[in-house]
Amino acid sequence: MGKNMREEQERWEKTTLNKVLTKAKEREPVFKTTSQIEMKRLYTPVDVDDMDYCCDLGFPGEYPFTRGVQPTMYRGRFWTMRQYAGFATAEETNKRYKYLLDQGQTGLSVAFDLPTQIGYDSDHSLAEGEVGKVGVAIDTLKDMEILFDGIPLDKVSTSMTINSTAVILLAMYIAVAEKQGVKAEVLQGTIQNDILKEYAARGTYIFPPLPSMRIITDIFAYCKDHIPRWNTISISGYHIREAGSSAVQELAFTLADGIAYVEAAMQAGLDVDSFASRLSFFFNSHNNFLEEIAKFRAARRLWAKIMKERFKAKRDESCMLRFHTQTAGCTLTAQQPDNNVVRVAFQALAAVLGGTQSLHTNSRDEAFALPSEDSVRIALRTQQIIAYESGVADIVDPLGGSCALEDLTNEIEKKAMEYIEKIDSMGGAIKAIEAGYIQQEIGESAYQYQKEIEAKKRIVVGVNQFQMEEEPLQDILRISPEVERYQREKLSKIKKERDQGKVKEVLSALEKTAKGTDNLVPPILEAVKAYATLGEISDTLREVLGEYRES
């Protein structure tokens, strides 16, 4: 950095800038990101003069991966366009998947209903009113067979948003593949399997933290030997952000959870380089465009350092943070819902400029219900327009080197690291969650955000400014109460037709394994193949492992 630049900047501030500032004040005294990082008026090379280009940025496909995990990024292949979908029955969702694949979607993403996510069959009293509502209802292997009917599992990659019951749904997926004649070793996909953020932000936990961590490390161990191309976990900041956190908190809490999983797996005797390359991440893309891009880049660099320096990973792949992105559901407004299309487009663009591996774009009507087919198509087209028309996919990390972006990336990394150190000092993410610390931090940010909106310090177009009278939105997707009845009938039929002796046998084998220390995946695979229900398998585990209650 030449001395001239600094002097030139000072000259500009004293003369040209000052002349304007004395006449006209700026819109705000200070401008801040969601993470309370002050954004300067102007960034110049002076702001990043201590940056070491080769160490801090490096080259795409090389440590610390700031500029991306592949050397050619989207010049080789676009990100995977993966719309999260699932509603009502396996039959109806199967149709939606085929529609999306026909429209050019390149990967599947399964949304399960809440009973499936929390380990209750559709005929359980706690499932009343919830069957098929936020996703597809899966009770037995039969439902999974219907869900993927006519979809070759050796050709698509499938992501499943499933956590406390992830092991059961993964087992069902393996079993369906087997029936299609597809070997487990070629299967590609992801299970979310991130229980820590369920305690902190999303709520679909079943078991207490320790047995939950055992199931997760059992999955890591099983997959490295049997399904080597499967992403065994998707460590998620998405829901932490939706619950109200800032960008820095999202990054920090997600990586702190990641650290806890790596530690648990290493304590279970796994070599770090045997599983780390199958860890994947999931982030939110929110409104503040530059802050979000910086967050994704900071995430890659920080995780690379953690893996190399803290966990002594030797393989480059172990240090590579690969991630899925979803645009921020919490920014969608019920007012003037078509404006959501525009919000989603900017958020999606930020994810692409941040180097995401896959992307879900939200639909304009999601402040009311699950999206209609028309709304989903517009959301998918938004990704296709970015990919095929905007030109941003033709240069690797095109904003890299921008003084503003690099400074923001540095700031976010620094502030996230401060949080991680604080969590370390509390004994790690599990302890910090048990102490309620992470929940409190998120809650505080959520409350401040709402107060800013109400004080009009934060403008939400159509909500607290630029409002208008409007007609209620038409053509909202409705889930009929009939779905619940149909699902219960299907379940009762399967329960009658299956080999009861076999079911008893597999469940008692599972109970025995749960009481011991052997890997839980093989007996669960046997159980789903015998058409034991998701509820029966979950109950067997509940009996042995116990249930978590929020304090």
Add this chain to the structure above:
Amino acid sequence: MSRKIRVLLAKPGLDGHDRGVKVIARALRDAGMEVIYTGIRQTPEQIANAAIQEGVDIVGLSCLSGAHNHLFSKVTQILKEKGAEDIPVMGGGIIPGEDISILKKAGIREIFQPGTSTEEIIKYIAETVRLS
């Protein structure tokens, strides 16, 4: 000195989205109300019982999973069975406009959709509790 308004906030069903209900709990407390928040995954029975035992002035239900028609109506039905239909019930969440009349028929006094300010909710509670 007048006594504080007592509010029960609850999340019926399996939905874990509690950002909204927690923000509202805090806003009501800041407005001088006494708030009991049940936490997530409550059955309608648990909520109705809590409302009666705690002697609250009003109940607020939050659901973002789409199960509101079933769950909210169940709460008002149980309150009625227990002779406590005088406790007003309001609700909020991801609720499409066309469901509002169904819910009002089932005895839910008011539904707040996304974008509602905490100020509106505070005002509504103050007016409703004074009237009833």
